Amino acid sequence: MNILDKIVAHKEGEVALRKVKRSIDELSSRPWFDREPVSAKSWITSPNRSGIIAEFKRQSPSKGLINGEAKVSDVTEEYIAAGASALSVLTDEQFFGGKIDDLLAARAINAAPILRKDFIIDEYQIYEAKSVGADLILLIAACLPPARLKQLAAKAKELGMQVLMEVHSEEELTDHLNEHLDLVGVNNRNLKTFEVSIETSIRLSELIPRDFVKISESGISDPATIKQLKQYGYEGFLIGENFMKTTDPGAACKAFIAQL
């Protein structure tokens, strides 16, 4: 069983429990639910911004503990002050040590777009994302059959959020593209070996139709890589570990953006 299969199997049980605890009606009456999401597409592609989507990530299956000390409100505020275009907040508890309340805390003090970074397999999680003020959700092609991914993307759009679809291969990309997506992310991390290779983004770049904003995800630690990826049409760059592994993720993000 690969890591994604393990995560999805756990997620199915977790979502079933969450549904019992809080209904969709309850989620829909939470204070942030009626907030109008901001456009991640516009913030990321704005010429005045860096294109960096800075991630709050405490731990990961590939690296174990990355940062057990950082405070989500401090770090996310510093990321945006440093020039990040958007935030990504990992809300998975079991594998990434995150929680849905981390996104709530980030939302309370940031106007910038926030991605709910999780393994979304059910409409319920999209309502949950909206209820804590997320502006966009992630849908991972490797976790969902194409028709199901399209259904979930349509639900997010119905609720006013944007959708980032993540792919790892040519097949995932061509099988899962649909009209409800806004951004397409290529994950440079091989989920079987955990190796990262920017070549994955480069290889898939020309297969992503121009209608979608191209995002390169994972394993980015050198500002020169951003310059290289821009030549292949990438406008957004999702970076977590490179900032979070330091004692001051906000300062690391600032120093990185200053070199672009």
Ligand SMILES: O=C(O)c1ccccc1NCC(=O)[C@H](O)[C@H](O)COP(=O)(O)O
């Ligand atoms: O990061 C992992 O180990 C991982 C393992 C299995 C599934 C997903 C995983 N990461 C999620 C991500 O997509 C990254 O957090 C994100 O792209 C940022 O990557 P990085 O800059 O390398 O922290």
